[in-house]
Amino acid sequence: MELVLAAIIVIGIIAFIAYPLFTAPPEEIGEASDALDGLSAQRDSAYDAIRDLDFDFQLGKLSQSDYAALRERYKTRAALALQQIDALDGNGNGAKIEDQVAQLRAAKRTAPPADDAVEREIARLRASKNAAAGLRCAKCGAPYHAGDAFCAKCGSPLKPKDG
Numbered sequence: 001m002e003l004v005l006a007a008i009i010v011i012g013i014i015a016f017i018a019y020p021l022f023t024a025p026p027e028e029i030g031e032a033s034d035a036l037d038g039l040s041a042q043r044d045s046a047y048d049a050i051r052d053l054d055f056d057f058q059l060g061k062l063s064q065s066d067y068a069a070l071r072e073r074y075k076t077r078a079a080l081a082l083q084q085i086d087a088l089d090g091n092g093n094g095a096k097i098e099d100q101v102a103q104l105r106a107a108k109r110t111a112p113p114a115d116d117a118v119e120r121e122i123a124r125l126r127a128s129k130n131a132a133a134g135l136r137c138a139k140c141g142a143p144y145h146a147g148d149a150f151c152a153k154c155g156s157p158l159k160p161k162d163g
């Protein structure tokens, strides 16, 4: 059993090291995509290893404890590769950060309308105050100044508020 386990680990390591050599030629790919390819290979090889492990376990080649330990190890490797891929290609944490930036931008955009609402309210209060203070002809509704004796528009006599 130990021999089988050792053989699986060695084959896994060889496959893991050799796999990127059989993918795209290194001189044709940039550093980021190189890293991404390496991580993709790492993830894929981990998945392959898990699949092989499941197969071997089903065939009875592995004990439950060996199987569980190896599977956990490959799962950790796959998860690590996935995390790094997400960070690199912007589908994971990068995208989340972009979302947060977009939300902040949107919040900043909605701030002026809120200010506008305050300004509108101030303008409304100001207008209503003017209307209350303003004097209007009882007959035609034309505004007049305190102290005017007659409406400038219709000529009807006015009763100043203060007098």
Ligand SMILES: [Zn+2]
Binding pocket: 137, 138, 139, 140, 141, 142, 151, 152, 153, 154, 155, 156
């Ligand atoms: Zn009038």
